[in-house]
Amino acid sequence: MYGHLSTARFADDYPQFFARGEGAKVWDVDGREFIDLMCTFGPILLGHAHPEVDAAHNETAARGDVLNGPGPELVELAELLVGQVPHADWAMFAKNGTDATGLALTTARAASGRSKVLMARNSYHGIDAWALPAEAPGTTAEEHLNTVWFDYNDLDSVEAAVLEAGEGAIAAIVCTPHRHDVYTDQVPAERAFAQGVREICDRVGAALILDDVRCGLRIDLRGSWEQHGVRPDLSAWSKSLANGYALAVLLGAEPYREAAGKIVATGSFWLAGAPMAAALKTIDILKATDGIATMETQGTRLQEGLRAQAQEHGFEVSVSGPPAMPLLLFPDDAPDFAKGLAWSGHCANHGVYLHPVHNWFLSTAHDGAIIDAALERTDLAFADLKRAL
Numbered sequence: 001m002y003g004h005l006s007t008a009r010f011a012d013d014y015p016q017f018f019a020r021g022e023g024a025k026v027w028d029v030d031g032r033e034f035i036d037l038m039c040t041f042g043p044i045l046l047g048h049a050h051p052e053v054d055a056a057h058n059e060t061a062a063r064g065d066v067l068n069g070p071g072p073e074l075v076e077l078a079e080l081l082v083g084q085v086p087h088a089d090w091a092m093f094a095k096n097g098t099d100a101t102g103l104a105l106t107t108a109r110a111a112s113g114r115s116k117v118l119m120a121r122n123s124y125h126g127i128d129a130w131a132l133p134a135e136a137p138g139t140t141a142e143e144h145l146n147t148v149w150f151d152y153n154d155l156d157s158v159e160a161a162v163l164e165a166g167e168g169a170i171a172a173i174v175c176t177p178h179r180h181d182v183y184t185d186q187v188p189a190e191r192a193f194a195q196g197v198r199e200i201c202d203r204v205g206a207a208l209i210l211d212d213v214r215c216g217l218r219i220d221l222r223g224s225w226e227q228h229g230v231r232p233d234l235s236a237w238s239k240s241l242a243n244g245y246a247l248a249v250l251l252g253a254e255p256y257r258e259a260a261g262k263i264v265a266t267g268s269f270w271l272a273g274a275p276m277a278a279a280l281k282t283i284d285i286l287k288a289t290d291g292i293a294t295m296e297t298q299g300t301r302l303q304e305g306l307r308a309q310a311q312e313h314g315f316e317v318s319v320s321g322p323p324a325m326p327l328l329l330f331p332d333d334a335p336d337f338a339k340g341l342a343w344s345g346h347c348a349n350h351g352v353y354l355h356p357v358h359n360w361f362l363s364t365a366h367d368g369a370i371i372d373a374a375l376e377r378t379d380l381a382f383a384d385l386k387r388a389l
């Protein structure tokens, strides 16, 4: 296994291969049941195998999922998203988050005729070379020449990156809604930072790209920087759009429409209708059930419960992130993250699937009873860790 889904470094019993999921639970191929606090690393928003979403998906699939051109779902979904996300005047669909962030940058470059992109150190925007660290194996030095780095929440470092890149050369500044890098606590975006980045983009004539791939639909239906009063020019979405079906979208403001229409952008499966039908149903249910509020309430209970348990067991922990995307780290755990690896292994043994260093995800299927059951099991895992140490 490769990438972040490899469990090679994890505890021996930590599951690698899965057989099925239902609601807030997953089962591995050995038949072990887990309360799932990872939600497929984001895509599962309403719970696994959601019957109404699956029915909507399957109904469209039965008529033909991938045809010679898009079906009506594309228009309906584009209209829904453009109506829901204030900065958006048009939509362009693809499959993965990397597609959406890449399309955003290509559009920004086509619109401005410029090449440079500014991004935060350690932020993740997918696997295109421009977004990877210079030392990423298999990428060439030339592929990294146009990326200039700054520190998240540090406007002075953004200004330094602007100087380094040259004002007239910057096509875009790309940001995640908050700092959600692996191996470290999640940190909210400071309002002044979000607004400052917007102002810098306006001053230098660059596009502000908000990478909402991981946070989208878990924080704010309108886009995750609405809370700061900041609207991007382009926003990239994927993971949770279709409750597990493959779909991504680039949303853009009017001044970028023409450029988006000119770029070379296509994929054999990008316009498949069934995931779009699933997305229409997913967003419909999320809104009708006030799902974001549910995740916030239950996520807060989980975060508070974990903090209290850790204290009772005598562990110092940091629990960070928005309630729908919690993360627990042991502060003195780097560089090998031994405590986190051991604790997540104990959690798996007690039937909770979570991650030692990557933020977790809640879904609307995580109700009070599930959170209580999860906390009972994490409590046992803290006790195991204490005994082991």
Ligand SMILES: Cc1ncc(COP(=O)(O)O)c(C=O)c1O
Pocket (backbone or CB within 6 Å): 095, 096, 097, 098, 099, 101, 124, 125, 126, 127, 176, 211, 212, 213, 214, 238, 239
């Ligand atoms: C913020 C962010 N951007 C982009 C991506 C890339 O998405 P994908 O893995 O679907 O290509 C991810 C994936 O984790 C992400 O978290």
